[in-house]
Amino acid sequence: MSGIIGKKIGMTSVYSADGLSVPCTVVEAGPCVVTQVKTVETDGYEAVQLAFGDKKEKNTPKPMIGHFKKAGTTAKRKLAEFKEFTTTLNLGDTVTITDIFKEGDFLDAIGTSKGKGFQGVVKRHGFSGVGGQTHGQHNRARHPGSVGASSFPSRVFPGTRMAGRTGGNRVTVQNLKVVKIIPEQNLILVSGSVPGAINSLVILQK
Structure with missing residues (x-):
């Protein structure tokens, strides 16, 4: 299924059309870079690998540096695979939040819960x-x-x-509604809570 990688910013609330206050989680989603396109012939299955978040090259293993340079991008913090993209993506393409979601969609949020x-x-x-x-x-x-x-x-x-x-487990929260998208700042507001602490990395998928 298609999706995008993001960073949890925090929580806020917005007013719906009928005047109700809706608690929302703010996620900085994307832009993500396509670092690998997997095919049935070479890998046995079809998937697109996305990368998000800048990382210092000195803290990146040399094989991964070569992996990122092949895609024409700098070192990244997080990699994730998505198996069902409706559009054809090539190595080095950039995926933004508006390419995946629109207001009113429902998504699943995957993250690591707070350790207690x-x-x-x-x-x-x-x-x-x-x-x-x-x-x-x-x-x-x-x-x-x-x-x-x-x-x-x-x-x-x-x-x-x-x-x-x-705590400290991989948690999936299903069926969160996309309340608002701010494409200029790569922000997406989803109703309800998203697992993880502030500034933790999350995966949003359809």
Whole structure:
């Protein structure tokens, strides 16, 4: 499916036609450079590889420097493949936000969620905790409670929800509506939240 790479700027709100305030995420999407065109004959499948965001050449591996120079562009931060482009793209072409989306479209946003570190079950899974402070409870308000049986099966089942590392995962939020596009600044406003922190890279795809 077609799409574009961008950087999450932050959030704002715009008013709809009926006067409602719509919370939106602002994404600087593109311009992206076509760094590779994959075909069935050479790669076994058809896809277009896009690159976004400038990067210092000294921090780029030499094979990747040659890869970017072949496309006639400088070193880039992020690469992503898209398999269904309606238009024919060639090596070195530039893809902008208006080439992919228009206002009123729906898209999927892919990004890396904020890392929360090691968290307990209340924050990680939404547990309510053990309960009140009466009936012998002491400092267990946010504890998980019992996690397994005694003599049988004498173990804790795999997959039991417990405390652990939270966040930092690849997350896809589906069916976000394109509220507004500002082509002069390569900005796109989508309704709702997009995964990731401010200035993190995201992928917007149809």
